[in-house]
Amino acid sequence: MAHAEYTVSVTNNQFAYLIEAHARFQIEKLKIYSFNAFIKALLIEFPWNDHETLASVMGDEQLFEKALHSEIRFGARFDDQSSKYIRSVRDHYSGIFGHRVTISSTILILAVSYLRSPDFAE
Numbered sequence: 001m002a003h004a005e006y007t008v009s010v011t012n013n014q015f016a017y018l019i020e021a022h023a024r025f026q027i028e029k030l031k032i033y034s035f036n037a038f039i040k041a042l043l044i045e046f047p048w049n050d051h052e053t054l055a056s057v058m059g060d061e062q063l064f065e066k067a068l069h070s071e072i073r074f075g076a077r078f079d080d081q082s083s084k085y086i087r088s089v090r091d092h093y094s095g096i097f098g099h100r101v102t103i104s105s106t107i108l109i110l111a112v113s114y115l116r117s118p119d120f121a122e
Contacts, residue, residue, distance in 0.1 A: 004083035006076050008104045009067040017063070021111035036078055042110045043085040046117070049092060053113045058097070063112060064105065076107070 010018065022038050033041065042048060057063065067073075078086060090106040101109075 003077045003079055006078070006086075006103045007073055008076050008107060009071060009073045010104060010108065011065050011067050011071045013062065013065070014067065014108055015072045017108065017115065018111050021115045024115065036076060036082070039076070039086075039107055039110060040078070040082045042114055043082060043089065046110070046114055048089060048110050048113055050113070050117070053116050053118070054096070054109070056116050057109055057112050060112075063108065067104065 018035075022033070022035055025038050025041070026033055047053075086103060086106060089110065090101050090103060093101040093106055093109060
């Protein structure tokens with residue numbers, strides 16, 4: 001089985017969002033998930049195109065600060081099916097934002113949308 005690899009570059013603030021979303025997901029599922037399994041589950045199970053949640057994410061300018069070379073970089077490897085889903089979601093978000101969205105931003109939007117979903121509303 002082939003795998004697609006992406007280098008994800010994020011700021012410290014963005015990395016904190018990713019870690020929090022991953023941790024909450026594991027607590028919710030009562031099971032340990034790798035980061036890749038977490039993203040794959042969001043792609044399959046989570047309503048990642050929910051307009052209300054996405055609107056709150058799109059309005060967060062700090063969320064989309066450009067990650068500089070001095071910030072956090074890590075590799076993510078996905079199987080072909082997950083990679084296809086990620087590219088499809090990226091294309092969807094690119095259409096909404098009106099410009100090309102990176103894989104890093106796509107993963108970040110997925111994770112933060114999960115954190116801001118109504119399930120976690122206080």
